[in-house]
Amino acid sequence: MNQTNDTNIKCPNSEHVNNVKIVCFNESCKADRLQCIQCIQNGIHVSHLQHQQDLPFLFEHISDIEKHCEDLIIDLNKQIDMAYQQFYLLIGRIRSKYQKSRQQFLNLDSKQMNSFFAESIKFKSFEQTNLILIKQSIKDFQDSIVKLLSDLKLSELNYYQISNQDINQSEELYKKGYKLYWDDKNFKEAIKIFDQSLIFNPKNCNSLWCKADSLRMLGQYNEAIAWADKELQVDPKHCSSLYCKAASLNMLGQYNEAIVWADKALQVDPKHCSLLYCKAASLRMLDQNNEAIVWADKALQVDPKHCSSLFTKSNSLRLLKMFKQSMEVIEQSLKINPNHFDSLWAKGKCLQDQNQYQEALLFYEKALMINPKNQWIRDRKDECLKAINQK
Structure with a gap:
């Protein structure tokens, strides 16, 4: 007081x-x-x-309203997240039901083929009926938001305007934070500077997405998504924020959602190598290996030395039991980076799948030198040792 x-x-x-x-x-x-x-x-x-x-x-009163306002925003975000989850589930189910490559179709038995073909005939009817329904629901929601924006009467107020001095101060702090983020890889300290920047200008796009990506690099994927969403409220087509969200969803195992956001970003930048890889990796985790190879190849057209895309392509080929092609691709990756962790274990698994247990052990050992605590690789190593002892 x-x-x-x-x-x-x-x-x-x-x-x-x-x-x-x-x-x-x-x-x-x-x-x-x-x-x-x-x-x-x-x-x-x-x-x-x-x-x-x-x-x-x-x-x-001001302090109390500030807290209640933040509680309301958190609750609204939760409601939107729930709606997103249902939307992503719908997207995933549609993709699973109607999207099949030639090879996937040939892998079905004749009864499944007949069933899929019968359902695909009805796709146009399904598309037209449900698209109208979804569009109307989205329009109703948008109309409600427009009314709420009008009810807020922001046009009658001027206290929300930011001075040029604050904008400049925010930008200077962003540049300082960006150096910590990009040059020094000191993500924790970078976040502190971005927070200071956002005090002066809460809509500083650069600080918002850099904070989001710093959180992603620290493995705080849910928080990264929340801050990427804040930036996307300012600029819905900000490619770096779209990528940050897609990559974070991928790391959370929400692969259908990751593909949706990668597709949005690729509409902005169709040759964004990391986005192309992110989509390929998500497709691979959904066992859509043919499609994963297609998108990994698109990434490799942009950057032929992108080891993660080479790994994804190789692993998809392995899962399709195309071992020779898989080995060729993984060798490309290891020539570029002999210590690429994913490529090392992937080569080990490819060799193991071909009963070349002794050779597989060599690559599992190399991978464990980089990440000694990886239990999946330890289990595969034990499988190889057991197979060798049984000979």
Whole structure:
């Protein structure tokens, strides 16, 4: 209370020389809510004296509203997340039911082939009926948001405007944070600087996406998605933020959702190598290996030395039992980077699948030198040793 007692606020009435002493909390009041001694003497709020409070209560109110506002935003985000989850589930089910490559179709038995073909005939009808339904639902939701934006009456206020000085200060802090993020890979310290930048300008796109990607690099994927979403509210086509969200979803095992966001980003930049790889990797995890190879190849057209894309292609070929081609691709990756972790274990697994257990052990050992605690590789190593001892 001591700090607020020392706070001086000018009376909104320019003709009054005294500072504000009393505030009015009556919801229906149309007069100035901040009052000096002269305002009180004029009896402007005499009809609702019970709603008048000393100035310190104003700051308690502001603090309370700030907390309640943040709680509301968190709740709204949760509601949107729930809707997104249902949407992603729908996308995944549609893709699973109607998208089949030639090879996937040939892998079905004749009864399954007949069933898939019968359902595919009805696809146009399904598309037309459900697209109309979804579009109308989205329009209703957008209309509700437009009305709410209008009800907020932001156009009547000017306190939300940011000064040029604040914008410049925010940008200077972003540059300092970016150096920590990009040059030094010091993501924790970078986040602290980005937070300072966002105090001056909460809509600084660069600071928002860099904070999101710093969180992703620290393995805090849910938090990364939340901050990428904040940036996408400012710029829905910001490719780096779209990638950050897609890559984070992939790491969380939400592969259908990752593909949806990768596709959005690829509409902005069709030759974004990391996005192409992200889609390929998500398809591979969904066992859509033919499609994964197609998208890995697109990434490799952009960057022929992209080891992660080579690994994804190789692993998909292995799962399709195309061992020779798989080995050729993984060798390309290991020539570029002999210590590429994923490529090392992938070669080991490819050799193991071909009963070349002794050779497989060599590559599992190399991978374990990089990541000694990887239990999956340890289990595969044990399988190889057991197979050798049984010979």
